[in-house]
Amino acid sequence: MEKVIELENLNKNFPGFSINDLNLNINKGYVTGFVGANGSGKSTTIKMIMNLIKPDSGDLKIFGMEHGDYEKTIKQKIGFVYDDNIYYEGLSLRDLQKIIAPVYHDWNNETFYNYIEKFELPLNKPIKNFSKGMRMKASLVLALSHNPELIIMDEPTAGLDPVFRKDLLKTIQEIMMDEDKSIFFSTHITSDLEKIADYIVFIKDGDIIFNHSINTLQNDFALVKGNRSLIDRDTEQEFDYISFKEDTFEAMTKKPRKIAEIFGDEVIIDKISLEEIMYFFNGVE
Numbered sequence: 001m002e003k004v005i006e007l008e009n010l011n012k013n014f015p016g017f018s019i020n021d022l023n024l025n026i027n028k029g030y031v032t033g034f035v036g037a038n039g040s041g042k043s044t045t046i047k048m049i050m051n052l053i054k055p056d057s058g059d060l061k062i063f064g065m066e067h068g069d070y071e072k073t074i075k076q077k078i079g080f081v082y083d084d085n086i087y088y089e090g091l092s093l094r095d096l097q098k099i100i101a102p103v104y105h106d107w108n109n110e111t112f113y114n115y116i117e118k119f120e121l122p123l124n125k126p127i128k129n130f131s132k133g134m135r136m137k138a139s140l141v142l143a144l145s146h147n148p149e150l151i152i153m154d155e156p157t158a159g160l161d162p163v164f165r166k167d168l169l170k171t172i173q174e175i176m177m178d179e180d181k182s183i184f185f186s187t188h189i190t191s192d193l194e195k196i197a198d199y200i201v202f203i204k205d206g207d208i209i210f211n212h213s214i215n216t217l218q219n220d221f222a223l224v225k226g227n228r229s230l231i232d233r234d235t236e237q238e239f240d241y242i243s244f245k246e247d248t249f250e251a252m253t254k255k256p257r258k259i260a261e262i263f264g265d266e267v268i269i270d271k272i273s274l275e276e277i278m279y280f281f282n283g284v285e
């Protein structure tokens with residue numbers, strides 16, 4: 001499968017936090033969600049992909065190219081959305097359009113005005129008077145108006161109301177009708193990912209814990225509930241994570257068929273949500 005992002009043995013050290021030998025491939029033509037707890041390294045990874053911060057070592061390729069020689073070519077093909085204000089506060093969207101449009105070969109004014117209308121944004125109001133949600137929408141308009149091949153978003157739905165979040169998911173689905181497009185975005189809203197993501201990358205303390213298709217997560221992982229007395233040193237091995245509550249246990253397994261063979265009707269084997277998978281991988285006590 002063709003890759004749009006390839007990270008190999010990437011290292012970045014901050015005081016008290018580090019990313020060590022991070023390896024990650026993102027497939028072309030799919031929506032990949034990037035999840036992990038607060039402070040797990042999502043923004044740091046995204047900023048390295050965008051060349052906003054430099055890794056200490058390792059290889060990083062976007063569309064098979066490295067930033068060193070090809071940064072301009074790469075940036076032409078990326079739509080980047082993030083919540084920090086990247087604009088001059090006093091400027092309006094109309095001002096920004098005049099500045100940004102000439103920078104991109106594939107800028108499309110019709111797309112720009114369509115999104116302005118769709119997202120109900122004012123053209124002439126200074127960005128400094130925008131609400132948090134309006135800023136995120138403005139960032140989206142500017143990112144989508146140059147027909148990017150790869151859309152990278154750092155928590156795009158943060159600060160957005162549920163109605164607009166739903167519209168945004170629809171917009172993403174429309175964009176993905178073009179099978180050459182790829183989307184990589186971080187979020188804490190796992191229910192959004194269950195609706196639109198093809199792959200989920202999970203990061204914990206700077207380590208990639210898994211990069212699975214949503215089908216693998218839904219079919220291979222299961223939630224098991226039963227009586228605590230069923231768990232001993234041997235049976236414990238069959239589970240990936242277990243939590244106990246009074247006389248009962250709740251556990252995650254990647255071997256639901258084997259669990260059914262061992263325990264039969266003594267346990268309940270259920271579908272597991274992405275939120276529960278993250279909860280277990282983040283370490284339950």
Ligand SMILES: Nc1ncnc2c1ncn2[C@@H]1O[C@H](COP(=O)(O)OP(=O)(O)OP(=O)(O)O)[C@@H](O)[C@H]1O
Binds near residue numbers: 014015016038043044
């Ligand atoms: N410029 C920096 N200098 C020092 N430490 C930093 C810097 N940028 C990030 N960090 C640290 O790196 C860690 C990871 O931060 P990062 O923003 O990547 O997390 P995140 O997964 O995006 O979190 P959130 O979900 O809360 O946005 C944190 O401990 C943060 O304090």
